[in-house]
Amino acid sequence: MSEYVLLLHKERKFLVRRGVVNTHVGRVDISNAKIGEKVSAGGEEFVVVEPTITDLLEKCRRGAQIIMPKDAAQIVAVTGVGRGWRCLDGGSGSGFLAIFLGHIVGSEGKVYTYEKRKEFYEKARKNISMCGMDGIVEIKNEDMGNFDEEGLDMVTFDLKGAENLVGRAFEHLKSGGWLVVYSPHIEQQIKVRSEMEKSGFSHIKMVENIQREWKSVAGYTHPFPRGIMHTGFLTFGRKIA
Ligand SMILES: C[S@@+](CC[C@H](N)C(=O)[O-])C[C@H]1O[C@@H](n2cnc3c(N)ncnc32)[C@H](O)[C@@H]1O
Numbered sequence: 001m002s003e004y005v006l007l008l009h010k011e012r013k014f015l016v017r018r019g020v021v022n023t024h025v026g027r028v029d030i031s032n033a034k035i036g037e038k039v040s041a042g043g044e045e046f047v048v049v050e051p052t053i054t055d056l057l058e059k060c061r062r063g064a065q066i067i068m069p070k071d072a073a074q075i076v077a078v079t080g081v082g083r084g085w086r087c088l089d090g091g092s093g094s095g096f097l098a099i100f101l102g103h104i105v106g107s108e109g110k111v112y113t114y115e116k117r118k119e120f121y122e123k124a125r126k127n128i129s130m131c132g133m134d135g136i137v138e139i140k141n142e143d144m145g146n147f148d149e150e151g152l153d154m155v156t157f158d159l160k161g162a163e164n165l166v167g168r169a170f171e172h173l174k175s176g177g178w179l180v181v182y183s184p185h186i187e188q189q190i191k192v193r194s195e196m197e198k199s200g201f202s203h204i205k206m207v208e209n210i211q212r213e214w215k216s217v218a219g220y221t222h223p224f225p226r227g228i229m230h231t232g233f234l235t236f237g238r239k240i241a
Contacts (some may be wrong), residue, residue: 001129001132002051002056002084003017004017004051004056004130004140005017005018005030005033005035005048005049005050005051005133006048006049006050006051006052006061007021007023007028007030007046007048008046008047008048008049008078008175008230009020009024009044009045011022011047012024012034013055014165015051015055015056015058015059016030017142018030018031018033019031021041021130023041023042023044023046025042025043026041026042027041027042027045027081028040028041028046029160030048034042034048035047035050036050051086051142052119053099053100053103053131054069056099056130056131056132057069057096057099057100057131057136058153059106059130060094060095060099060130060131061094061123061126061127062094062096062129063093063119063120063123063124064069064091064094064096064119064120065093065184066084066093066096066097066230067093067097067100067182067231067232068228069100070209070211071182071209071231071232071234072096072097072100072101074207074209074234075097075101075156075234076104076139077098077181078133078178078207078236079154079178079180079236081101081104081105081106081153081154081178082104082130083104083108083109084105084106084108084109084189085104085105085109085153086105086109086110086112086149086151086152086153087101087105087109087110087112087152087153087154087155087156088111088112088113088114088147088149088152088154088155088156088169088172089101089111089112089113089114089145089155089157089158090113090114090144090156090157090159091113091114091115091116091117091120091144091158091159092113092114092115092116092120092121092124092139092160093115093120093124093128094120094123094124094126094171095113095123095124095125095127095137096127096200097156097158098111098113098124098128098133098139099127099128099131099133099137099138100137100138101154101156102128102131102133102137103131103133103170105136105172105241106136107135109136109137110136110137110171111130111137111138112140112147112149113137113138113139113140114139114140114142114143114144114146114147115116115140115141116142116143116144117142118141118187121139121141122136124139125139132152135202136157138216144157144159144165145164145165145168147152147168147172148174150172151172151174151180152172152174152175152177153174153177153178154173154178154181155169155171155172155177155178155179155180156179156180156181157169157179157182158181158182158232160186160188161176161180162181162183162188162192163192163194163195165193166179166181166192166195166196166199166201167195167198167199169199170199170200170201170239173239174239175234175239175241176238176239176241177238177239177241178236178237178238178239179201179236179237179238180234180235180236180238181196181197181234182232182233182234183232183233183235184231184232184233186231186233188234189206192235193235197237200239200240201238201239202235202237202238202239202240203236203237203238203240204227204235204236204237205235205236206229206233206234206235207233207236208232208233208234208235209231209234210229210230212224212227213227213228
């Protein structure tokens with residue numbers, strides 16, 4: 001469980017620890033407020049709620065480029081990852097994907113994540129704790145090449161040279177388990193796909209997931225003219241053997 005609560009206003013939200021909280025309209029003491037309780041500051045109404053994993057992830061510190069929610073959600077949609085799954089992830093980066101998956105597999109499952117750089121490892125470790133994922137997400141300050149977890153339901157790679165780890169991922173997955181590789185560049189994706197084919201993965205597919213948000217101004221509605229278009233290619237493969 002995270003130690004944070006969410007103070008929700010009609011236009012803003014504040015992820016805070018209990019105590020006296022500064023909002024955009026004034027201070028409010030939520031030391032003893034119950035979940036669901038309405039409080040007021042500066043004449044405006046707020047409600048105290050439990051933060052979701054999305055609220056918590058928005059507050060996490062970022063170092064390396066994260067896997068965005070649209071891509072993390074696509075991983076869930078294609079693989080069907082669920083409660084109790086044992087997953088391996090690397091590199092951890094800021095820990096976003098590992099935390100997102102940890103929230104899904106829950107306390108009956110496990111996410112092992114590897115990060116070789118000490119500064120990113122420290123950042124991700126703090127993010128994991130902030131999101132209440134200690135005990136579910138286990139982070140190791142080690143090279144991904146050292147992983148030894150067996151009988152995995154899913155392996156996710158978001159690191160340079162992922163193609164060199166595809167064969168080992170195959171060996172460490174359960175039958176029916178999934179490998180998912182996130183590649184920012186198509187040249188990387190091509191190498192990954194080729195290694196997946198050589199290693200014996202089946203049901204291989206590649207997805208680029210583009211999301212467009214629309215906005216409505218004074219009754220006229222259109223897509224935002226700017227936004228994130230390309231993030232990365234997701235390559236999926238399933239172990240049948
Ligand atoms: C793009 S980031 C991963 C972001 C992460 N998926 C997230 O959602 O926050 C890539 C990370 O992989 C780490 N990395 C690269 N090669 C590695 C290796 N061989 N072993 C462990 N970590 C590695 C890098 O230091 C970097 O932090």
